[in-house]
Amino acid sequence: MPVLAFAPPESFADLAERISPSVVNITTSALVAGPSRGGPIVPEGSPFEDFFNDFGDRGQGGQQRSEALGSGFVISEDGYIVTNNHVIEGADEITIEFFSGEKLTAVLVGTDPKTDIALLKVEAGKPLPFVAFGDSDTARVGDWVVAMGNPLGQGFSVSAGIVSARNRELTGTYDDYLQTDAAINRGNSGGPLFNMAGEVIGVNTAILSPTGGSIGIGFSMASNVVTKVVDQLKEYGETRRGWLGVRIQDVTPDIAESMGMEVAAGALVIDVPEGPARAAGIRSGDVIVTLDGTAIGNGGDLTRKVAEAPVGAVVPVVILREGESMTLQVTLGRREDEEAKAFPVSQPGGGGAVEPRELEILGLTLQALDSELRGRLGLAADATGLLVTRVDQSSDAWTKGLREGDLIVEAGQQGVTRLSDLRDRVEEAKAAGRRSILLLIRRDGDPRFLALAVN
The missing domain is CATH 2.30.42.10 (PDZ domain)
Structure with a gap:
């Protein structure tokens, strides 16, 4: 079959005009500690003494107000707005500027630092233009995308590019980023990444750059992660993730060979503390290959799939143990309830001590x-x-x-x-x-x- 290369759209103007009213600029303000007193020592009688008496103490000591800029987008006509957690973290005032120039004060509904997502709410007194989430799983490498936001505080701005890669992981447990070469700079954080249908398939979150400016390697948290977080923040004001209760690692090709597995896939269980997995009979050395009917390719797959499952749900888990497949029923706990607890390391049992040699x-x-x-x-x-x-x-x-x-x-x-x-x-x-x-x-x-x- 021949491979066809499609020309770029003649213009992104119609798309940009349609979706721009839903994109917002975000300004946050917070009280921070001012710089310590001190500064230059001016001898008494110096011609500069009056100058430093007048201006030297301004902003020194006590607290002063600091501002930061970011982006976001409206997801419902009643005023719910999505942005990054790091855009609003620590803020005591959040101001939303719409494409029309109107400004409103927002309240914080909830945050999820693990995916760097925050949900805000404004009361506009009228229906607001909004955009819908798309299915990030259908985004293909090479698809055209459009990023919108407030780069470097310059106001509403549009950039275009393609999906450069999928399923990127940075440092978070639940990372699932789309990589794009659409220009993303400081201030774009929290802004939307659109597909050509005008659906949000990502939230612009980070860039990889030695200079701090765009070099064409930007990362947007996939919408299929964001939507689940947003739904929970809207309903509960916090996240409620499923918890299996295992420590895991990926199955590498050499580990697979050592265990007699034909394919290096699944999540290898390395420890099982007290919790749902142990209660269901999962042991160290088991390989989890499916969860609730979904194939598990690696440890990251398992972590995300468990997190997405409802707390208290009974899910079938297929494991490989000593070359045999078996299915166990696990009742999931809530991760947030367990994170504050110590994660004990189980000690293996065995025989008695022998003379060292x-x-x-x-x-x-x-x-x-x-x-x-x-x-x-x-x-x-x-x-x-x-x-x-x-x-x-x-x-x-x-x-x-x-x-x-x-x-x-x-x-x-x-x-x-x-x-x-x-x-x-x-x-x-x-x-x-x-x-x-x-x-x-x-x-x-x-x-x-x-x-x-x-x-």
Whole structure:
């Protein structure tokens, strides 16, 4: 099939004229601490003494008012407005300027720092022009998009570009950004990213730039994330996300091979504290492959899908355990209720202590835990595992990140308490024709799976 390249629209003018009335400029104001007193010391009798007496104390000490600029857009005729949380964070006054020049004071309905979204409300006394959200999942790389906002405080401005990439992650747990080369600068934050139908498919949030100005790498939070946040902020004034209660990592190709999986996909469970997952029977070492009928490609997929599910919902979770597939029913909790609690790290069970002796294998030098080592490392009396005392820097173990002081607690998804346990697991992996073995290690109490080559 031939690949066709479509010419850009002859003009974006009709689209811009239609959607501009729904885009707003946002000015925020807040009291901040003024600079400390001090400044230049002027000798008594100096000709500059009067000047600094008149002007030197202005704004020094106490508090002064600071202003910031951003963008937003109206999503309903009764005055709900979406913007970024960082645009209004800490503000005690929020002023909305409409395309017509009219200005209104907004009140804050709710915020979600995790997705950097805020919901505002104005009382206009009349129906306001608004725009609708589109389906960001249908946006394709190469599609035309239009960004609108208030860049660098210059007022209403339009820029056009394409979707450069999808499913970008920056630093947030729930990140799902559309990347675009439409010009986005400071002041565009919180403004809409439109598709050619005039639907909002993203909220302009961040840029990647060594200069602070647009170099064509901008990020807009996908509308399918934003709409769920906005709906909850409108209904509750806060977010209410589902919580599964697992610690996870991605399934890499070498981990998949070590577990006998044909495809490197799913979320590998590394720890299960008290919570919904443990109550449903999920264990460390399980691979979650679907949640409520949706395939899980990686850990990020699982995190987002769980967050989107209703609190208290009973969802089927399909896992792989020792090569077998099974379905468990999990009743989701609420993440916000759990975040303030400590996230305990479970300790693996196992056999008793043995006399310490060294084993060199897989580029590692190991010792079995005994009471002396547990005391030296500050471990619980019932802690089990093999302590890494040296790592060959030319080995796969070093490349994969294993270091002296790490504790190996499982090999081949079975607990190891003696040095012979690990040696046996390695031989079993070789006999099964596998090129690697899956290890569960703990570093400073934090668990992590990794796969080491056995040949």
